[in-house]
Amino acid sequence: MRLTTVPARRGSGERAPGPRSGLSGRAGYLFVSGYTVLLIAFGVLPAAYALWLALSNSRHQLVGLGNFTRTFADYRFASALGNVLLYVTVWLVSLTVLVLAAALMLHGRMPRTGKVLRFVYYVPGALAGAASVVLWLIMLDPAVSPAGFLLRAMGQDSLPTVILPEHLPVVFAVIAFWTGAGGWIIVMYGALNNIPAELLEAARMDGAGVLQTVLRIQLPMLRKWITYMVILAFAGGTQLFVEPQLVTTASQRMVADSWSLNQLSLQYAFQADDFNGAAALSVDLLLIGVIAAAAVVFRGGLFERD
Structure with a gap:
C-alpha cells in the first residue's frame, strides 16, 4: 500500500508561497519608483529648501522662528x-453636501440620463483655473451676464457690488465648485456602484426607505472616499491664489492684493524681496495642510482595512 502525506491546511489568512510572489513584489516597487522619484524631486526637496529658507535669513544664518513671528505680526496675515479659512469652510461644506446629493441622485434616480449627466458634470473641469475665473467675471457682471436679471433682482447692479470683499468667500466657493465638483461626482458615483446590489436589495426587503438606505448603508460605505475628497479639497483650498489675484486685477485693486496667504507670500517674495518671509508663509500653509490631513485620515479611517 502506498502512503501519501496530506499537507496541513493553511489558515484562511495565509497564502501558499509561489514562485511569482518575489517577481510581483519587485514589479510593485518598479511601478511606484517613478512616482517616488518625482515626489522627492518636486515635493520633498522643495519643501526642505523652503523650511531652510524659513529658518534662516538672507545671509544664510539660522534665525530660528524669527521669520514666522515676523510674518505673524504683519497686519495683513x-x-x-x-x-482663506472662511472660504475653505464654505467650499468644503458645499462640496461635500452637493457632490454626495448629485451622486446619489445620479445613481438611484436618473438611470436613463446618467451618461449624459456624467459628461455634463465633467465638462467644467476641462477649463483651467484662470479661464474659469475670467468666465465667471463675465457671468457675475450684471451688465453683460446672461443671468444679469437674476443678479439685479438680488440687488447687485454692477460687478464691484458683486465682488465686495465680504462676498468673495462665497463667490470663490461657487467658482471652485463649478470647476472641481464634476470629477468628484463621477468618483462618488463609481464608489456607489461598488456597493453590492444584494445589500441594497436586502435593505429594501427589510423595509428601509430611501433616506434610511442612504444614511445607514451608502454614506457609511462611502466614508473613505469622502475622507479622500475632503483632504484633497482642503489642500487645494488653502492654496487659493489664481481667483483672488484675477479678481484683484479686474476690480482695479478694489480687492486687496493680499486677500489670501498665497497672495501675501507673493508680496513678500517679489515686492519686498523677502524670500525668507515668503518661505515662512509657505511652510505655514504646509503645516496647516499636513495637520488637517492627519486629523481627517485618523478620524475617517482612510487606511483601515474593512
Whole structure:
C-alpha cells in the first residue's frame, strides 16, 4: 500500500508561497519608483529648501522662528488667514453636501440620463483655473451676464457690488465648485456602484426607505472616499491664489492684493524681496495642510482595512 502525506491546511489568512510572489513584489516597487522619484524631486526637496529658507535669513544664518513671528505680526496675515479659512469652510461644506446629493441622485434616480449627466458634470473641469475665473467675471457682471436679471433682482447692479470683499468667500466657493465638483461626482458615483446590489436589495426587503438606505448603508460605505475628497479639497483650498489675484486685477485693486496667504507670500517674495518671509508663509500653509490631513485620515479611517 502506498502512503501519501496530506499537507496541513493553511489558515484562511495565509497564502501558499509561489514562485511569482518575489517577481510581483519587485514589479510593485518598479511601478511606484517613478512616482517616488518625482515626489522627492518636486515635493520633498522643495519643501526642505523652503523650511531652510524659513529658518534662516538672507545671509544664510539660522534665525530660528524669527521669520514666522515676523510674518505673524504683519497686519495683513490675520486677515488673509481668516479669508482663506472662511472660504475653505464654505467650499468644503458645499462640496461635500452637493457632490454626495448629485451622486446619489445620479445613481438611484436618473438611470436613463446618467451618461449624459456624467459628461455634463465633467465638462467644467476641462477649463483651467484662470479661464474659469475670467468666465465667471463675465457671468457675475450684471451688465453683460446672461443671468444679469437674476443678479439685479438680488440687488447687485454692477460687478464691484458683486465682488465686495465680504462676498468673495462665497463667490470663490461657487467658482471652485463649478470647476472641481464634476470629477468628484463621477468618483462618488463609481464608489456607489461598488456597493453590492444584494445589500441594497436586502435593505429594501427589510423595509428601509430611501433616506434610511442612504444614511445607514451608502454614506457609511462611502466614508473613505469622502475622507479622500475632503483632504484633497482642503489642500487645494488653502492654496487659493489664481481667483483672488484675477479678481484683484479686474476690480482695479478694489480687492486687496493680499486677500489670501498665497497672495501675501507673493508680496513678500517679489515686492519686498523677502524670500525668507515668503518661505515662512509657505511652510505655514504646509503645516496647516499636513495637520488637517492627519486629523481627517485618523478620524475617517482612510487606511483601515474593512
